[in-house]
Amino acid sequence: MIPxxxxxxxxxxxxxxxxxxxxxxxxxxxxxxITSEALIDADHSSRLQLRPRQPGVLAGMDALSRVLYHVDAGIHIEVHRRDGERLQALEPIATLAGPTRSLLTAERTALNFLTRLSGIATLTRRLVDQLDGSRAQLCCTRKTTPGLRALEKHAVRLGGGVNHRLGLDDAMLIKDNHIAAVGSIGEALARARTQLGHLRMIELEVDTLEQLEQALATPPHAILLDNMTSDDLRRAVAMTAGRCLLTASGGIDALRLRETADTGVDLVAVGALTHSAPQLDIGLDAIE
Structure with missing residues (x-):
């Protein structure tokens, strides 16, 4: 099993x-x-414990810690599990102690981060485990929740996946609409190379083996094989012969994941890691 x-x-x-x-x-x-202020005395304190109600992989403790800090820097956090660890149902993740008003005020926002990010890490880990023994890595896409990209992509890494671009300025990704606007694959690659910094990469998206053949005349650093069948992916791997990285993308779900990886591609991109991961059910309950 992948560690x-x-x-x-x-x-x-x-x-x-x-x-x-x-x-x-x-x-x-x-x-x-206004509810906590109305019902809870200002000097009342509590100890609460975070526990998952289902198995999964933990992510988002850094965000949870910052939520608690901004609500009340006096809240004490005793951490029992680290981000990236597998969780069993009901085992303690962390114990929180401090003013009850503050704990209740922070509860929902803290849990929103923790359940969302742990859900992403859990789904990522489940799919990464399916790739055990293959050479392919699992990567995410930019199909993220607006404003949460850094956190969601971090959760993918905690689950064992790797990140594609964090944003448009990471690397050049030449897609079909870029090619249509420029006129040809060759012209798009030529223009990209005139503007490319020495530390950045060019990736080109192709939909057909004919487009791949055109791209391989002057190979970019990486090629994204979009919505290809497994047979075409195998042909693409043979045609490329290691001259650049190959990523398979488009409509790849859990049922097709291993089949796709076994074609010999370097990476398998799955947008669902960040746009469709179910939340991990985690509760915050009083222990005293």
Whole structure:
């Protein structure tokens, strides 16, 4: 089985804080948590425990920590499980202690991050495990929730996948509409190379083996094989003969994943990792 990853650092606060504070502002509105303020004495304290209600892979503890910090820096977090670890149902993830008002105010926003990101890591891990023994890696796409891309792509990595571009400025990806606007694959590649920095890559999307043949006249760093059959993917691997990286993409679900990987491509792109992962059910319950 492909080993879990524990060497991935948490996202830095400078990345997390704008996302976290926007989510808190959305929930707190103009008046704050009027229910907790009405019902809970200001000096009341509690100890609560995070527990998953189903098995999965943990992700989002860095975001949860920043939520708690911004609501009340006095909340204490005792961490029992690290991001990237497999979880069993009902085993403790973390124990939170502090003012009850603050804990209840932070609860939903913190859980929204944790359940969403753990869901992505869990789905990623399930699909990565299906690739065990193949040479292909699983990668995500830019089909992410607006504003949450950095967190969602980080969750993919925690689940054992790899990231495609984080944004339009990472690398050049020449798609069908670019080619249509320019006129040909050859012209698109030529123009891209005149603007390419020495540390950036060019990837070209092709839909047919004929387009692949044109691209291989002057190969880019990588080629994305879009919506091809498994037979065509195998032919594409043979035609390319290792001259550039090959990514299979388009309509690849769990049923077709291993078949696609076994064609010999380097990467399999699955947009569902970030646009369709179900949330992992995690609860926050009082323990005292």
């Amino acid at each position: 879990l990853r524990f060497d991935i650092a948490p996202l830095p606060a400078i990345v997390l804080d704008p996302i976290v504070t926007a989510a808190l502002a959305e929930d707190l509105g103009r008046g704050g948590d």
